[in-house]
Amino acid sequence: MEFRKEVEFARVLLPNGTVEENRIEVRYDPLTLQTSRVLKKTPPFSDIKGFEDEIESSRGWCPFCPERIELMAARDPELLNGELLKRNEAILFSNIVPYSKYSYVIRMTNAHYLELDEFKKEHFTDSFILVQEMLSRLREGKFYISIGMNYLKPAGSSIMHPHIQTIISETSTDYFARLDWSALEFYEEKKKDYWKSLVEKEREIGKRFVGETKKTSWLSAFAPKGFYHFIGVPEEREFVDMSEEQIDGISDGLIKILRFYRSKGFNSFNISIFLADRLGEHFRTNIHILARTPFDRYYWCDVYFPKMFHDEAISYLVPEEYAHELKEFM
Ligand SMILES: [Zn+2]
Numbered sequence: 001m002e003f004r005k006e007v008e009f010a011r012v013l014l015p016n017g018t019v020e021e022n023r024i025e026v027r028y029d030p031l032t033l034q035t036s037r038v039l040k041k042t043p044p045f046s047d048i049k050g051f052e053d054e055i056e057s058s059r060g061w062c063p064f065c066p067e068r069i070e071l072m073a074a075r076d077p078e079l080l081n082g083e084l085l086k087r088n089e090a091i092l093f094s095n096i097v098p099y100s101k102y103s104y105v106i107r108m109t110n111a112h113y114l115e116l117d118e119f120k121k122e123h124f125t126d127s128f129i130l131v132q133e134m135l136s137r138l139r140e141g142k143f144y145i146s147i148g149m150n151y152l153k154p155a156g157s158s159i160m161h162p163h164i165q166t167i168i169s170e171t172s173t174d175y176f177a178r179l180d181w182s183a184l185e186f187y188e189e190k191k192k193d194y195w196k197s198l199v200e201k202e203r204e205i206g207k208r209f210v211g212e213t214k215k216t217s218w219l220s221a222f223a224p225k226g227f228y229h230f231i232g233v234p235e236e237r238e239f240v241d242m243s244e245e246q247i248d249g250i251s252d253g254l255i256k257i258l259r260f261y262r263s264k265g266f267n268s269f270n271i272s273i274f275l276a277d278r279l280g281e282h283f284r285t286n287i288h289i290l291a292r293t294p295f296d297r298y299y300w301c302d303v304y305f306p307k308m309f310h311d312e313a314i315s316y317l318v319p320e321e322y323a324h325e326l327k328e329f330m
Contacts, residue, residue: 001194001201003222004028005038027223031186031194032178036223036313037306043316045265050297055113055160064107064161069093076104079137090126092134100169102138106130108162116262116269119162124251125244127164132247134166135240135277144172144180145239145275152268154292154299164271179274180283187282195233195284207320211330213256214249216287218330220323225290225313226302227266228322230257232287239275239285250287253330257289260329266291268299 005027012020025038059065063072073093075082079102085092089110095103106127111118131147149164150157157163167173172180186194199217202209210218215236221229232253236246254271261269269291276283293302306312 001030029223031182038315040318045294058160059112062112062161065112066110085130085133087126087130090130092130100167102168104166106164112161116258119255119258121251121255124254125247128247131166132240142278143168144176145277147273149271152295154268154295155270184282193284195286199233208323210323210326213253215246216249216253218253220319224315224319227291229290234285237284238277240277256329260326261291266294268292268295
């Protein structure tokens with residue numbers, strides 16, 4: 001496993017006459033070799049106030065609010081016999097805009113809007129358990145399964161109300177395919193799965209290792225795909241069989257990271273969990289979370305031409321510097 005990077009320096013003559021030297025690191029993801037650019041110059045983020053009116057106006061039509069969800073949720077006529085799956089506040093139903101053969105939304109909370117430090121472990125745990133229940137009804141065969149979350153508009157969410165999604169497809173997404181074959185190559189050579197090895201290696205190096213929640217290790221990504229990209233690695237490999245203790249450990253880590261984001265002035269984030277289910281021994285379920293530009297009335301989008309066309313992520317923060325800051329929250 002190699003943590004490879006190239007370094008470039010850019011000299012900038014500032015209007016005040018001084019010459020500033022900027023360091024740009026091009027880092028290769030140790031598994032996929034995809035590159036990310038790590039800068040150490042954070043652009044000014046806006047204040048996260050100023051969207052109270054949007055919380056109120058979207059509440060008026062939100063399909064996930066308790067008074068509308070039963071009427072508006074699309075149902076799965078096959079696996080779920082037209083029923084909604086429920087557990088405490090969480091409700092699972094079909095995505096009305098499916099991305100794959102099976103495509104679901106899990107409404108997490110009764111509340112229409114939550115500050116990042118208001119998310120509770122149970123919101124994630126209940127939602128994940130519903131995903132497990134749904135997966136247990138899936139027929140035999142190979143599927144690429146992922147769970148994702150977009151929170152607030154900068155993260156791509158059209159609906160404010162907290163919800164996660166799951167995509168179950170016979171064909172992998174582009175990046176999932178990379179993970180799959182890179183992990184297979186790694187496994188064939190090392191006889192151990194990549195994520196298990198990554199945790200061992202990062203624990204030994206120390207500077208990106210954040211800590212643990214129940215049965216789950218957390219670290220900051222060497223080649224981050226955005227702001228504060230953290231990776232969670234569970235002890236139990238496949239999602240559908242995970243114990244409640246394992247699910248609890250994942251949820252606990254996620255809410256601790258959300259509290260950390262909040263302390264840094266962020267309010268919008270993405271999560272992606274790539275499930276090992278049905279893929280084989282070379283793959284281990286892996287969890288990714290990162291913050292997006294803060295949502296406010298004049299927010300800017302951090303997915304610009306490098307990401308859209310070059311598939312190149314840019315981080316304005318250095319993983320080794322913020323890993324230890326998260327430790328306090330763990
Ligand atoms: Zn709502």
